[in-house]
Amino acid sequence: MATVKQEELPLVLVRRPPNFHFPFKDRLQTHFRLLDPLDSDPPESTHSFFSRHAASVHVLLCVNPTPVTRGLLSLLPFLQLIVGSSTGVDHIDLQECRRRSIAVTNAGKAFSPDVADLAVGLLIDVLRRVSAGCQYVRAGLWAQNGEFPLGFKLGGKRVGIVGLGSIGAEIAKRLEPFGCSISYNSRRKKPSVPFPWFKNVYDLAVNNDVLIVCCTLTEESRHIISKDVMTALGKEGVIINVGRGALIDEKELVQLLVRGELRGAGLDVF
Numbered sequence: 014m015a016t017v018k019q020e021e022l023p024l025v026l027v028r029r030p031p032n033f034h035f036p037f038k039d040r041l042q043t044h045f046r047l048l049d050p051l052d053s054d055p056p057e058s059t060h061s062f063f064s065r066h067a068a069s070v071h072v073l074l075c076v077n078p079t080p081v082t083r084g085l086l087s088l089l090p091f092l093q094l095i096v097g098s099s100t101g102v103d104h105i106d107l108q109e110c111r112r113r114s115i116a117v118t119n120a121g122k123a124f125s126p127d128v129a130d131l132a133v134g135l136l137i138d139v140l141r142r143v144s145a146g147c148q149y150v151r152a153g154l155w156a157q158n159g160e161f162p163l164g165f166k167l168g169g170k171r172v173g174i175v176g177l178g179s180i181g182a183e184i185a186k187r188l189e190p191f192g193c194s195i196s197y198n199s200r201r202k203k204p205s206v207p208f209p210w211f212k213n214v215y216d217l218a219v220n221n222d223v224l225i226v227c228c229t230l231t232e233e234s235r236h237i238i239s240k241d242v243m244t245a246l247g248k249e250g251v252i253i254n255v256g257r258g259a260l261i262d263e264k265e266l267v268q269l270l271v272r273g274e275l276r277g278a279g280l281d282v283f
């Protein structure tokens with residue numbers, strides 16, 4: 014079989030965070046010529062590197078949710094495709110991509126089962142106080158203050174899922190056998206879903222013990238979990254967020270937790 018020379022492979026520009034391990038780089042390099050500013054020697058800024066290669070670049074690989082802003086896109090006038098390695102694409106200026114007819118792909122459902130496992134793990138952790146109990150013992154407080162307060166069972170909890178997409182559906186599938194009752198909020202009722210639908214998150218919160226947040230982050234959903242929603246969930250309520258940090262008004266979340274107006278939160282996001 015004839016070997017293809019590196020310079021004949023299709024060019025792909027890479028956007029990635031400096032401290033991120035790039036595990037699939039070797040495999041990609043057998044099919045594509047990767048242009049990565051972080052490999053440049055001597056070091057070169059992203060701006061100067063992108064500008065230097067602008068004329069020849071049609072594809073950008075965005076590893077992890079590294080911002081792809083309008084300013085960055087303006088450096089690449091011939092760009093046709095952005096390949097995102099994450100599921101969420103809120104870090105990419107989609108409006109500008111739409112305007113310029115740049116196609117954007119994401120990781121689809123690749124991570125959904127693992128994120129759902131983690132959401133359930135976080136929920137059990139918060140309810141049963143696994144991490145909190147561990148910290149209590151490690152800090153020597155068991156000996157000093159005595160027994161740690163009891164946790165709460167998962168069985169029988171009413172769980173409201175905010176965004177019943179790929180991850181949300183996997184979470185529901187895992188929680189039903191625990192004896193939880195599931196309901197959800199999304200922009201529209203999903204005809205094939207058997208769970209009760211709430212038109213807004215406030216009503217979802219009023220009617221549940223737990224909120225699991227896993228919807229897409231957009232301008233519409235930013236701070237969808239507001240102070241009012243969290244207050245409606247009540248002081249025995251628990252929030253799990255595996256979507257994006259900005260889906261919750263995090264300052265208010267911290268205040269409510271500190272004041273004991275919410276039982277707990279499990280976060281896989283900042």
Ligand SMILES: NC(=O)C1=CN([C@@H]2O[C@H](COP(=O)(O)OP(=O)(O)OC[C@H]3O[C@@H](n4cnc5c(N)ncnc54)[C@H](O)[C@@H]3O)[C@@H](O)[C@H]2O)C=CC1
Nearest residue numbers: 100101124176177178179180199200227228229234255256
């Ligand atoms: N923690 C992690 O490691 C990961 C987090 N994610 C995050 O999870 C999000 C969801 O992922 P998938 O379930 O795969 O996406 P999906 O597209 O299958 O589902 C998203 C759901 O959010 C709903 N939604 C959108 N806007 C809404 C709004 N304003 N109000 C209520 N619901 C709304 C949609 O109707 C849809 O059902 C991603 O966008 C990403 O931010 C994704 C993968 C890994």
Ligand SMILES: O=CC(=O)O
Nearest residue numbers: 098099100101124
């Ligand atoms: O947060 C991770 C993603 O794939 O989105």
